[in-house]
Amino acid sequence: MTDCIFCKIIAGEIPSCKVYEDSEVLAFLDISQVTAGHTLIVPKQHARNLLDMTGEDSSRLFARVPDLARKIMKATGAIGMNIIANSEEVAGQTVFHTHVHLAPRYGNEDGLKIDFTTHEPDFTALNELASQIRQA
Numbered sequence: 001m002t003d004c005i006f007c008k009i010i011a012g013e014i015p016s017c018k019v020y021e022d023s024e025v026l027a028f029l030d031i032s033q034v035t036a037g038h039t040l041i042v043p044k045q046h047a048r049n050l051l052d053m054t055g056e057d058s059s060r061l062f063a064r065v066p067d068l069a070r071k072i073m074k075a076t077g078a079i080g081m082n083i084i085a086n087s088e089e090v091a092g093q094t095v096f097h098t099h100v101h102l103a104p105r106y107g108n109e110d111g112l113k114i115d116f117t118t119h120e121p122d123f124t125a126l127n128e129l130a131s132q133i134r135q136a
Helices: 003-012 055-062 065-075 123-135
Strands: 016-019 027-030 040-044 080-084 100-107
Touching: 003 027, 003 040, 016 055, 016 065, 040 055, 065 080, 100 123
Parallel strands: none
Antiparallel strands: 016 027, 027 040, 040 100, 080 100
């Protein structure tokens, strides 16, 4: 038996409000409901986060995201959707089983705050960083 809460949900040891399930993934309502309809989609095979998954495994997980996101939006009347995957504690991951948050959006005052501050780009620094990433 594992200590992973999502593995326990997948195994049926902990109740959840399922919205989708097939042989590879499970989607259920997040108990925190950051916005109404906030859903988690998880692979049934345990992996710590996306960084630990193969491209093939993550492709199977993400293949379900667009249809599920559209269904959530239709059911809730949401006008947008944040699709978020936090990897590691510093990025906000609190449960160490890969999961993707589908957070329906209803407007700027719906309780979810995401702020990417913009500034003038330094193309010299950006090109240097891009080169480092390509060589990694």
